[in-house]
Structure formats: structure tokens, C-alpha cells
Amino acid sequence: MASVTIQAVKKRFGATDILHGVDISIADGSFTVLVGPSGCGKSTLLRMIAGLEEITDGEIRIGDKRVNDLPPKERDIAMVFQNYALYPHMTVRDNMAFSLMLAKEDQATIDSKVGRAAEILALGALLDRYPRQLSGGQRQRVAMGRAIVRDPQVFLFDEPLSNLDAKLRVAMRSEIKELHQRLKTTSIYVTHDQIEAMTMGDKIVVMRDGRIEQTGSPLDLYDHPANQFVAGFIGSPSMNFLPGTLRRSGDALRVELSDGTQLDAPQQVGGMDGQPIIFGTRPEHLRLVSSDGARGAIPSRVVVMEPSGMDTFVACRHEGVDLAAIFRERHDFAPGSTIHLQPDMSCAHLFHAETGQRLAA
Amino acid sequence: MFDKLQNSRNALGLIFMMPAAILLVLFLTYPLGLGVWLGFTDAKVGRAGEWVGFENYVFLATDSVTQLALFNTLFYTTIASVLKFFLGLWLALLLNRNLRLKSFFRAVILLPYIVPTALSAIAFWWLFDAQFSVISWVLVKMGIIDTYIDFLGSPWNARFSVIAANVWRGVPFVAITLLAGLQTISPSYYEASAIDGATPWQQFRYVTLPLLTPIIAVVMTFSVLFTFTDFQLIYVITRGGPLNATHLMATLSFQRAISGGALGEGAAISIAMVPFLLAAIMFSYFGLQRRVWQQGGGDK
Numbered sequence: 001m002a003s004v005t006i007q008a009v010k011k012r013f014g015a016t017d018i019l020h021g022v023d024i025s026i027a028d029g030s031f032t033v034l035v036g037p038s039g040c041g042k043s044t045l046l047r048m049i050a051g052l053e054e055i056t057d058g059e060i061r062i063g064d065k066r067v068n069d070l071p072p073k074e075r076d077i078a079m080v081f082q083n084y085a086l087y088p089h090m091t092v093r094d095n096m097a098f099s100l101m102l103a104k105e106d107q108a109t110i111d112s113k114v115g116r117a118a119e120i121l122a123l124g125a126l127l128d129r130y131p132r133q134l135s136g137g138q139r140q141r142v143a144m145g146r147a148i149v150r151d152p153q154v155f156l157f158d159e160p161l162s163n164l165d166a167k168l169r170v171a172m173r174s175e176i177k178e179l180h181q182r183l184k185t186t187s188i189y190v191t192h193d194q195i196e197a198m199t200m201g202d203k204i205v206v207m208r209d210g211r212i213e214q215t216g217s218p219l220d221l222y223d224h225p226a227n228q229f230v231a232g233f234i235g236s237p238s239m240n241f242l243p244g245t246l247r248r249s250g251d252a253l254r255v256e257l258s259d260g261t262q263l264d265a266p267q268q269v270g271g272m273d274g275q276p277i278i279f280g281t282r283p284e285h286l287r288l289v290s291s292d293g294a295r296g297a298i299p300s301r302v303v304v305m306e307p308s309g310m311d312t313f314v315a316c317r318h319e320g321v322d323l324a325a326i327f328r329e330r331h332d333f334a335p336g337s338t339i340h341l342q343p344d345m346s347c348a349h350l351f352h353a354e355t356g357q358r359l360a361a
Numbered sequence: 362m363f364d365k366l367q368n369s370r371n372a373l374g375l376i377f378m379m380p381a382a383i384l385l386v387l388f389l390t391y392p393l394g395l396g397v398w399l400g401f402t403d404a405k406v407g408r409a410g411e412w413v414g415f416e417n418y419v420f421l422a423t424d425s426v427t428q429l430a431l432f433n434t435l436f437y438t439t440i441a442s443v444l445k446f447f448l449g450l451w452l453a454l455l456l457n458r459n460l461r462l463k464s465f466f467r468a469v470i471l472l473p474y475i476v477p478t479a480l481s482a483i484a485f486w487w488l489f490d491a492q493f494s495v496i497s498w499v500l501v502k503m504g505i506i507d508t509y510i511d512f513l514g515s516p517w518n519a520r521f522s523v524i525a526a527n528v529w530r531g532v533p534f535v536a537i538t539l540l541a542g543l544q545t546i547s548p549s550y551y552e553a554s555a556i557d558g559a560t561p562w563q564q565f566r567y568v569t570l571p572l573l574t575p576i577i578a579v580v581m582t583f584s585v586l587f588t589f590t591d592f593q594l595i596y597v598i599t600r601g602g603p604l605n606a607t608h609l610m611a612t613l614s615f616q617r618a619i620s621g622g623a624l625g626e627g628a629a630i631s632i633a634m635v636p637f638l639l640a641a642i643m644f645s646y647f648g649l650q651r652r653v654w655q656q657g658g659g660d661k
Contacts, residue, residue: 050552050556051555051556052552052555052556071555072552072555072556073555073556073557073558073559077556078556079552079553079556081549081552081553083547083549085547085549085550085552085553087550087553087554087567087568088572089571089572098554098557098567099556099557099558102557102558102559102563103558146553146557150557
């Protein structure tokens, strides 16, 4: 096992900059998730760690070793590909044994290592099958088995669950997490799915357009997003954003929405009186209040109701802006009716209207 | 009745099949059947033959020219196919890399294939000419040889010369088909094997070659069939000479049947090729048939 240090790493394809100087330090034994919309450079960064892409500028270290110029096989890493990349003409056993055979391990060692990996992943009965004869989830496990037998310093996962159906994805998610808890090998996991990132990572790196937007623990990102992008990206259903104005009178700080609704902002943040801001509140932080003059409530027109049994999702519109709310209780609002939603201001997020950055305290 | 016909899937299927079936019967089954029948007769040009049983085949088995033609055909097919395979594979691997002007080179590679065989054969005839050969001229000017090479005058020279022409003409088919096969191999196998620690040679040995085997089987079967039945090149360049040294079964059959008028004997020579062609197909079918890993069998 080893830590991974990424310092000022840049990637350029011809005239196109893919990564504009990325710094990440990944602790030994941690599970780090790189997440972001497609095209943000997360897969490219992972492939640079693997040695499949050249590093244009900057430095990547695995443990104490600078690996910029090392070929993949000398980096002591293992990678699980999105399409698994299992060799179709080899059995499950041969797929897992391939790297050991190339390393000229003796047959007894190969058998014991493959056997151990097969046991960990419950692949024992499938060792003599070909990849074509396996289901998606089984292929996924073989791909992980191929990584495990090498006993690498670092596991790299490139969107390994995106080819699976929703149910299997949830199951494999916990399987990978359990595997990590058992093996404690440093893992770097790329996904575009923020739920995967939240549920699996010790640490999440949110990327956009070749830059890091924020790095932190899952709940840290959820509770204290550094900017509007992270706030909107992390969490499902995503955070509501309403344009407003900051009102400061003495010590009191208020947010005034475009229709004149006044909301008390309890926490002290920077920003001038009259400054335009984006007010963010998560769907679960909206409370239903009675209509008669509730202070700090947002009048909203119900568009769609989506009861899921466990909770009720209500899509509304306020002044032309979509607003989502989630209630633990069961409600039955008529579409088109108006309800009043009061945001929990202790969990409110205020962002600069132009830069999208969180307003500093 | 017409309405009923229109609504019957089977009847419609039969009708749509007819044009193809008629063409196949007219231009494939009938000539083949006629050939088989002629092989058992003593038909000559202008005289319908009489049934003679296996007389033609018995005669051919002892005929030294036919024996030589059989040897030539096997030699020609073996050497040319092996050369075409290795050259074609090499070219395909080369073209599969990210070369500059890749599409230009791919187009150039195809040129020998699209030039009419008879025309390229004439060009080779000139290249191999005893007096005007450019090859000889260049080699003499470079001081490598003193006298012009008699490409088509001596048996072994002639054999290798026509093999060279056949390889030149046949390589594009092999190269382009293998290139298509190479492009179906997902790059992620190479990335996975690079991480697994494979050297370029090991990647070729353990990834490229096994995944290319099905395509190789198909392309080489076709290549062997085409080469075994080759006619045009030989007929234009040597007409089977010198001393029948380059006669193939196909050219000998033509010479005996059309030029010589012995239709029955010529047909028998042609039919005698069938077992060899069947053997080639069987070899490819059983020896290189689809492996378990290629066979269907979806998710379980």
C-alpha cells in the first residue's frame, strides 16, 4: 500500500487543455473518489496515474516514487476498467492468472493467489468459464479479482459500475466498499455518479472542466459546499437555488427573494447590503407552513407530486424558478395549488451571484 | 387466389427467393453438374461425348504433365499463401498504428487489388521479360549481377516469378481484412495487458493473435481457395511454360479442354481440384472453427 501524491498535474491534447494543474494528496489506505460531469478530466487523471496517458506537466508520486516516466507495469497499480476489459479468449482463471504468468511466478503461487482472490469474490465455481458466459456482475467481480491477485499498491477504478443495471450497481457498490475495508489497499475511484461518490468515498474530489472544485469528506461536501456547482452536483434531488438580494440592517441579516419574501439569515456571512446573491436550500430543509402570513415562507405553486411511500417529493415553481421539496409525511396537494415552504435557515447556503462562490463567514 | 398468395408468408418468401435461386442454378449448379458429367465422357469440341466412366481420371493419374501441374499447384498455393499471410499480417499491424497519412497508405495498399488482374499480369510480364526487364536492368546497373535474369525461361525461376506476382496481387486482400479484424480488438485489452505487465511481443502473442484467429481462419481459407484456382496470372504471364513448369490445374484444364478440344479430359482435371478445395475448407472449419469463447451464450 502507498499514498498517492498528485502535484500541479496538467494534461494537454494538442491545443486543448484537459487538466489545468491539479493537486490531490491521497492518504495510504484511503478510498478516494474523483467525481464530476463527463468531460471534467477525471478519467484522464486516473489514466495518467495508471500510466496510460502521458503527464504533460507536474508530478505524480506513488509512495515515495516519482512515476511520471514509468510504464504502467512498473507502477505497481491495478486497474478495473469500465468495460472490464476481460480477455475474451481466456477463462476466468487465466484472466486472473495472466499478470502472474507474465511475472513468471511458479504455478503453485499462481494457484494459491488466484484461489484466494476467487474465494474473496466468490468466483470459485466460475473459474473455468469464459467471460462471455458470465453475467455483468460476475464479469465485474472477475475484473476486481484480476486486480486483487496482483496485490498492488493502488487500485484504480474507472467507472466500474456504469455498465450494470441499477439494482446490481447498488449491490456491487457495497461489495467494493467491503472489499476495500477488508484489503485496505489505497483506492482511487472515478465516477460521474454523485451517489456512488457519497456512499463509497472516504474523500471526494469534485472536478469540473479540468479543475478541482472542492475536496473533502462526503458529508463535508454535502453540508458545506464551496460553491454553487458543488452544491448542485452533490445531493439528490439537488439543491434549490433562488436568486435574491442580501439585506443588512445593523446586526440583522436577511435574504430578500425576487418576490419580496424576507428570510432571516442566522449565520453571519460577508457581503454588502443590496448585493445580489444566490440562495440555496436543500429539498429536505423546506418545511410546510400554513398559508396565513407565515414569516419567511416561500409561496410555491405545486407542479408535480411524486409519492414514493417512504417520502413525498413535490416539484414546485416559485417566480418561474423550479423548487423541489421532500417531506417525510404524506401529502396530497392538487397540482396548481399554492403551498408555503419555509426554509430551515440554519442550513441555508448563500452564494455570490456572479462567481458562484460560497459567501465567506 | 391471388389474394391468398399475397397473404401467405411462405409463398411470398418463395417468390422473393426465385431470382437468386434461378441465377444460382443457371450459373453455378448447371455448369458444375455439366462439368462433373463431362468428366465422365470422352466429349471433344464438336462431338457429344459418350460415357466412359473413370477412364479420364485413370489416364490423368498416370499423366506426367497432370502430375507436374498438381505439384505446381500445391507448391504455388503453399508458398504464395504463407507469404501473403505474413506480409499481410505485417502490413495490417503497420497500418493499424497511428501513422501520418494513414488513410492514404490504406488506399495505396488496396491498389494491386483493384487493378484488373490481366493488366497487372501484363505489367509483370514486362517486369520479367528476358530482354527488357526493369529488375534486371537495375540490378545490372547497380553492379549486383552481370547478365540479365531469365525470369520466365527456367522452371524454378518461372515458378518463383509467378508466385511473386500472385503475392503482390493477393496481399491487399489479406492485409485489409486483417486490418479490419485488428480494429475490432478493443484498445482496453492492450491497456489492461500493459498494466498486467505484458511486453509488446507478449501483447501480440497473448492478445492480438488469439483475438485475430477467427479472421485469420476466414481470410486464409479464401486466400488458399483463390490461389489454388488461380488462372489469369499464369495464363497471361507464362501460359504454363516453360516446359509446363508453371502449369496449374486450372490452366492445364483450360489448355486441354479449350485449346486442345478434349472437353472430357479438361473437365476431369477441373473436377479433380474439388477434393483439394474441400480439404482446405474442412481444415479451416475443423482446425480453426469457432472456439468456446466466441460462441454465443449470453448472460446467465
